[in-house]
Amino acid sequence: MPNLNLPSLLLTQGDPAGIGPELALRAWLLRKEHALPPFAVLSDPAFLERVAQSQGWDVPIIAVETAQIPKVFPKALPVLPLSVSVAAQPGRPDAGAAASVVESIERAVQLVRQGAASALVTNPIAKHVLYEAGFRHPGHTEYLAALASEGTNETFHPVMMLWSEQLAVVPVTVHIPLANVPSALTTDLIVLTGRIVARELRERFGIANPRLALAGLNPHAGENGAMGAEDGGVIAPAIDILRQEGIEAAGPLPADTMFHARARSRYDAALAMYHDQALIPIKTIAFDEAVNVTLGLPFVRTSPDHGPAFDIAGQGIARPDSLIAAIKLAARLGSP
Ligand SMILES: NC(=O)C1=CN([C@@H]2O[C@H](COP(=O)(O)OP(=O)(O)OC[C@H]3O[C@@H](n4cnc5c(N)ncnc54)[C@H](O)[C@@H]3O)[C@@H](O)[C@H]2O)C=CC1
Ligand SMILES: NCC(=O)COP(=O)(O)O
Helix, strand or coil: CCCCCCCCEEEEEECCCCCHHHHHHHHHHHHCCCCCEEEEEEEEHHHHHHHHHCCCCCCCEEECCCCHHHHHCCCCCEEECCCCCCCCCCCCCCCHHHHHHHHHHHHHHHHHHCCCCCEEEEECCCHHHHHCCCCCCCCCCHHHHHHHHCCCCCCCEEEEEEEECCCCCCCCCCCCCCCHHHHHHHHHHHHHHHHCCCHHHHHHHCCCCCEEEECCCHHHHCCCCCCCHHHHHHHHHHHHHHHHHHEEEEEEEEEHHHHCHHCCCCCCCCEEEEEHHHHHHHHHHHCCCEEEECCCCCCCCEEHHHHHCCCCCCCCCCCHHHHHHHHHHHHHHCCC
């Protein structure tokens, strides 16, 4: 049975030509099996009806306001209608759909900030498609931080964490070209990221004394400076500062030997220095289960670990596991 006592979640539409819309429908179909909390999708109800029909899935869709989500959820997929209609051909991304993608994210953030829902689960977007339409943020992670600070005097440093039962990883630098990583990597940035991760593992994940492991940047963590200066000159000083603040932090560790099973048992989260150093191990170990969670925001945001998978969109073969894991984690972290 779906657990109707849990607060409602909001799912964004994601790229309508990708697998996000069909995964939202699948998650609703699997709601009882996975005891999912009530959720609604911010999209065009007629578009989602067409997606369900094209797959031959029996998913009644009802346009709602947030207060109605728990009541409607057991019998139909609640949808918060957007101001625009949505049309898309599976696997054929079109920058013309960007307005609906962005509205879905913005309205979901607004509603969560107003307390009308407990957390946000974003469906995948293709960043290059949004860039074509003038979107200026590297991805959700950075965009959500900008939305979170709107109308306040606060700024938020968003931290991307990919989490699974087997491994949690955090890229310290995120959506930047590899060539820019060494100059973007500063002791301050690593310390700030480590503090946020330690705090949220404690406060949101309930780990009393989080253990962090920090990767080096260069082969063999720099081989005592012979293979790069960042490990000793930038990362090691950050680890010293984190330790002085009482945070358990190991490293800089050679990245090639810190992700096997025995090594993973020694830490709660690995801080990697760039995107692929973090995401390759977790997507190799736990592609179907891992969840992307943004730390450092004043609200909970999770997402599946994968992208819009245009190559299989509309075929009904995309696995809903990571979206379901994202819904479960959002419910857990968003519970009062
Ligand atoms: N949270 C987000 O919005 C994310 C967005 N992206 C975006 O995705 C776009 C495309 O990236 P790709 O590298 O192609 O990654 P992708 O994750 O969309 O696809 C990579 C491969 O994994 C497969 N795959 C992905 N999800 C699957 C699922 N649920 N079930 C079965 N197979 C699945 C795809 O079919 C493809 O072969 C990029 O533009 C990137 O910006 C990537 C990751 C997360
Ligand atoms: N590879 C993960 C990813 O790109 C997710 O980015 P975001 O849209 O969640 O910021």
